[in-house]
Amino acid sequence: MSDLARRLLPALLLLALSACGxxxxxxxxxxxxxxxxxxxPAYRIAVAFPAQALLTDAGAxxxxxxxxxSLRVAEVPAVALPAPWxxxxxxxxxxxxxxxxxxxxxxxLDADGGVLGEAEGRAVPLRGWGxxxxxxxxxVAQRDAPAVARLLEQVEAARKASDPRALAxxxxxxxxxxxxxxxxxxxxxxxxxxxxxxLNRLGYLPQDQAEGATYAVQGVVEAVSQPNNTQxxxxxxxxxxxxxxELGRVVQINEVPRGTLNGLWGxxxxxxxxxxxxxxxxxxxxAVQPPEAAPGEPPPTLPRAEAPQ
Numbered sequence: 001m002s003d004l005a006r007r008l009l010p011a012l013l014l015l016a017l018s019a020c021g022x023x024x025x026x027x028x029x030x031x032x033x034x035x036x037x038x039x040x041p042a043y044r045i046a047v048a049f050p051a052q053a054l055l056t057d058a059g060a061x062x063x064x065x066x067x068x069x070s071l072r073v074a075e076v077p078a079v080a081l082p083a084p085w086x087x088x089x090x091x092x093x094x095x096x097x098x099x100x101x102x103x104x105x106x107x108x109l110d111a112d113g114g115v116l117g118e119a120e121g122r123a124v125p126l127r128g129w130g131x132x133x134x135x136x137x138x139x140v141a142q143r144d145a146p147a148v149a150r151l152l153e154q155v156e157a158a159r160k161a162s163d164p165r166a167l168a169x170x171x172x173x174x175x176x177x178x179x180x181x182x183x184x185x186x187x188x189x190x191x192x193x194x195x196x197x198x199l200n201r202l203g204y205l206p207q208d209q210a211e212g213a214t215y216a217v218q219g220v221v222e223a224v225s226q227p228n229n230t231q232x233x234x235x236x237x238x239x240x241x242x243x244x245x246e247l248g249r250v251v252q253i254n255e256v257p258r259g260t261l262n263g264l265w266g267x268x269x270x271x272x273x274x275x276x277x278x279x280x281x282x283x284x285x286x287a288v289q290p291p292e293a294a295p296g297e298p299p300p301t302l303p304r305a306e307a308p309q
Contacts, residue, residue, distance in 0.1 A: 044077045044244040045108075045152070046084035050093035054102060059132035066137045067093070070145035076152060077243060086178035086216035087111050087242045091148065095129070102129040104140065106148050108155060111176075111210030116155045119147045174205045174212050175280075180219030183261070190265040191219055191235070194273035202281050215247070216240045217280055223261070231258045237276045239283045247287045250279030 047068045049060040064080035071078035084090045092107040104121035121144040128136040177196055180188045195217065199206045207213060217239055224232045237250040252272055261268065 043089050043242060044079065044085075044087075045071060045091050046088035046244070047071070047078055047080045047091045047093070048084065049080070049082050050095070053093050053095040053104070054097065054129065055095075055132060059137075062132065062134065063137045063141070064093070066134075066141040067091075067145065067148075070138075070141040071148060073142075074145050074149045076145075076149050079244060084111070085240050085244055086176050086218055087210050087213060087240065088244060089116070097126060098123060100126050102126050104144060106144065106151070108148070108151055111213075117151045119144075119151045121147065173214055173284075174207055175199060176210050176213035176216040177206050177208060178216050178218040180221060182223070183219075183221035183265075184223050185261050185263045185265060187221060187261060187265045187269065188219075190269035191221070191273055194269045195219070195237075195277060198274050198277035199280070202277060204281075214242065215284060225258065226255060229258045230255045231260070233261065235272060235276065237280055239280055239287075241287070248283035250276045250283065252276060 045068075047064045049057070049064045051060065053060060053063070055063060061080070061082075068078040068080040078091070081088075089111060090109045090113075092109060094105045094107070095102050096105070097103075101123035102125075103123050106119045106121065108116045108118070110116055121140065124136065124140055177192055177199075180191045180195075182188070183191060196206045199217075206217075210216070217237055220236045220238065222234045224234070226232050232253065232255050235252040237252075239247045239249070241247055252275070
């Protein structure tokens with residue numbers, strides 16, 4: 001083990017364990033949601049802000065929000081996001097001009113990017129669509145949401161027919177490794193591979209694809225220059241669930257001489273991933289069976305994950 005890794009070990013160990021011990025969203029008594037939290041929905045639909053729907057960025061966001069709201073009314077778990085989380089099923093919205101009208105199209109993708117099915121909406125007036133009329137957006141969303149819901153029902157039926165366990169949250173516990181971003185040097189690759197190794201040793205089945213995964217782990221690294229020719233390295237391992245809830249984060253922070261990690265991470269990646277994997281395990285364990293809270297301790301608010309940046 002390198003000298004740098006030996007210096008990092010105590011701080012990384014302390015911060016990893018203290019971080020995952022302070023962010024459990026299910027700490028204490030989950031009340032009436034206990035059963036639902038133990039068996040989360042098998043999917044969440046992420047309505048991406050459409051980039052090819054003849055709308056401005058602001059209009060695309062507003063229409064995505066209107067559509068997500070209408071889908072929720074139709075009892076489809078949906079949220080509008082600029083980018084999906086690792087286990088979300090993206091709903092891709094496009095539109096093409098046909099004379100004085102615009103024809104919306106909807107494509108449902110699985111979390112690995114495969115197209116599950118497509119639906120076509122009804123034509124809408126080009127003038128109102130181009131003016132990004134809020135009332136028209138809501139009308140189109142309410143009108144087309146049932147078609148998307150039917151598409152989802154068809155996909156679910158086909159998946160259940162081929163694998164009855166696919167949507168039941170059963171089988172081996174698989175974790176999607178959604179990669180690491182932001183690290184200098186070879187940190188993105190090294191941290192991801194070492195995390196894979198350590199999760200394997202803990203008895204999990206890490207995988208790159210989303211199909212079959214119950215949880216996802218995504219790493220984000222930020223390197224900030226500090227005085228005295230040092231860098232502050234912050235690693236965050238974000239653990240999410242299939243329905244888009246963020247279960248917790250394992251946070252590791254340390255200062256290193258500037259440029260030290262611009263090349264190979266080596267033992268540093270091994271040490272960081274080893275301690276973070278233990279934190280990920282604790283986050284998952286407490287999501288399934290929350291530890292007992294201290295007497296009189298109120299249950300915390302359940303956070304909802306926002307789109308990764």
